[in-house]
Amino acid sequence: MQEIELKFLVPELRLKGLMRQAKVKSSQVTQMAAHYYDTPDQQLAQAGIGLRIRREGNTWVQTIKAGGDGIAARLEHNLTLDNEQVQAMLDNNDLMPDLSIYKDTAIAPALADFKLKKLAKKLTRLYVTDVERTTRLLIEAGSNEIDVSDNSIEVAYDHGEIIHGCDDTQRNVIQEIEFELVSGDLDFLFATAKVWCKRYKLCLSTVTKAERGGLLIKGQHHSPAISANLSELNINKDSSMPTFLRAVVHNCLLQILPNSSAIVDGSTDHEHVLQLYIGLCRLRTALSAFASFSDEVNPDWLLIIKQTATLLSDYYDLSYLATHIEPMLQQHGAPMVDWTTDVEAIKTTPIDAVSANDFQLTLLELIAFTMSDPSLEPQADKTALGHLTKILSKQQAKFLKTEERLNDVINANSDSDSLDSTSADSKNLSLKNNDKYQAQQQLHYQLNNLRYIGELSAPLYGKKKTKRWLKRVVKAQKLLGKQVDMTYYQQCYQYKAITDPNALYGTGWFAANLKDDSKRLQKRLGRIQDCATFW
Secondary structure, eight states: OEEEEEEEEOOGGGHHHHHHHHSOTTOEEEEEEEEEEEOTTOHHHHTTOEEEEEEETTEEEEEEEEOSOSSSEEEEEEEEOOHHHHHHHHHTTOOOOOGGGGTTSTTGGGGTTSOHHHHHHHOEEEEEEEEEEEEEEEEOTTSOTTOTTSSEEEEEEEEEEEEESSOTTOEEEEEEEEEEEEESOHHHHHHHHHHHHHHHTOEEOOOOHHHHHHHHHHTOSSOOOOOOOGGGOOOOTTOBHHHHHHHHHHHHHHHHHHHHHHHHTTOOOHHHHHHHHHHHHHHHHHHHHTGGGOTTOOHHHHHHHHHHHHHHHHHHHHHHIIIIIHHHHHHTTOOOOOOHHHHHTOSOOHHHHHHOHHHHHHHHHHHHHHHSOGGGSGGGGSBSHHHHHHHHHHHHHHHHHHHHHHHHHHHHHHHHHHHSTTTOOHHHHHHHHHHHHHHHHHHHHHHHHHHHHHHHHGGGTOHHHHHHHHHHHHHHHHHHHHHHHHHHHHHHHHHHTTTOGGGHHHHHHHHHHHHHHHHHHHHHHHHHHHSOOOO
């Protein structure tokens, strides 16, 4: 069967209010002790599979979870075990799952890459969980409370610990709430989750207990940052416009949600922030470019996505400068420049931006959109392929026009420098550099959009046609991005030098390195123009 649930982290300040809603007269409290199994090198976890034996009250259940859409839906198989047999194995300290039961089940394809007999011999108990679960059933108003076929949701609040299987001194706290669809429509699940999310400032989390256990075993707090994975983009030449857009949004969320989950759980890793920012940029580009593909696109999504991405970028750029760029310059012999005050002056940190209620509600709406039925839309009889040529050509034209504008700025600055080389002051130089920087930023933005639209459209055109063009776009985009970053860092050090002369070294260092890449960039941009398009 398929399990559809939404999981959230609960902020400490909202816990008491949430518990008043979770612990009502009809709710049930169950003590659950679960034993999680994998190979020592976590082969199951790497395949996205979780395997456990859990005591639920007085019952022991063997459960395996795998596959699904990677966001809210997963395949799940449960088998109630014989209590006496389980107890006997516990007494002998040899409680192990039986893999033979999955041979002819819906979960079998997820295990197809494993030889079950060989896998069974390698399994070991890696960690256990000790959790108190409070559950209550929510039934849509007006439904018959006896008829379980009506819209109903199980709300489960879990509080407890994950304990290392070989060292019970190593523990991590679990505090999360889940909303699982028991019966009825998905709309009821998302509508209910949005109410609770808004009321108690909940934050979406894609981190399973199995993933948390795996991190505990490795001595890590968060999983590595997730970058875009276009191999998971499930579209083809016959995809309708609404189907195409849902698949594209889903692919962006596969990058966004794991990174946002890590950040709201306390990660300060720059890579989580960067990959979340890139995921939001991809999503923003897709929703703008393909907005006509669906009537269900909410215009407010773009506003909130842009706002969140801007906040993340502002923090990332300055924080990265302080923690990575400054040490790099010192290795080259630069005197120390202290950026602590500048970073602390940023009012909105990544965790503030990501845990903001409007952003979390937007994520919920986007997940709901990807899971809604595309066949119900008016454009369901129109293929996406028929509309992509116009969109790609339009974006290519924007890129070329912006590139011309940058060349005009560069040529104008060059002419001005030759005329005023003896009288140019620092203020005029700063204004010229600012014009060039803004033009570079605009070109980088258009080149990003061209790349993202091209990559998301590529599966409909075939790998051979798209590979060469995309390779040239990506190379130019990366080099231009490097120049934009270096110009930003140069301007930061130039501004800092007003109050700290030590910053002059950084200003000169970046100016020298920027000149080295300008010719190479022009060459790479030219190769995009010379390359035949694939559409």
